[in-house]
Amino acid sequence: MSQDLKDKAITYLRHLENREWADAQAMCSEKATVWHNDGKGDSTIQENISGMEAQIGPIQSMRYDITRQFSQPDEVLQQHVVNVVMKDGALFRVDAAVYFRFEDDLITRIEEYASMPSNDAA
Numbered sequence: 189m190s191q192d193l194k195d196k197a198i199t200y201l202r203h204l205e206n207r208e209w210a211d212a213q214a215m216c217s218e219k220a221t222v223w224h225n226d227g228k229g230d231s232t233i234q235e236n237i238s239g240m241e242a243q244i245g246p247i248q249s250m251r252y253d254i255t256r257q258f259s260q261p262d263e264v265l266q267q268h269v270v271n272v273v274m275k276d277g278a279l280f281r282v283d284a285a286v287y288f289r290f291e292d293d294l295i296t297r298i299e300e301y302a303s304m305p306s307n308d309a310a
Contacts, residue, residue: 194257197264197288200295201252207244209237216295223299233295248273264288272305280305 196215203212213233220233231239255267270282282305289297 193259193262193264193288193290194266196290196293196295197257197266197286198254200288201268204240205250205252207241209241213237217291220294220296220298222297225301233298236298246275248275262290264290278307280307282306
């Protein structure tokens, strides 16, 4: 069961990488909430995905590289790096720790602690 939830967390992120917004949202409960450490408080999963979709224009590609994952019943905690390639060629990385809570195999809560993007262009 715990490996299944780890795989679900990764699948959710792969949907985001591929701009499969509806597929990502379908993995979540209608009442799922998302929190980021940006001081803005909770948002709905719909608001979160819509916000990502609205900001994706200048991004050529992004990849979530999972550093480590831990799980227990109904929960996954993971560290990952988001590697972003902009259409203008700029490279950025964001280090993050993300908590996923599941109920009935659906994501009900996401909490993301992310660093400020760092420029990887050498």
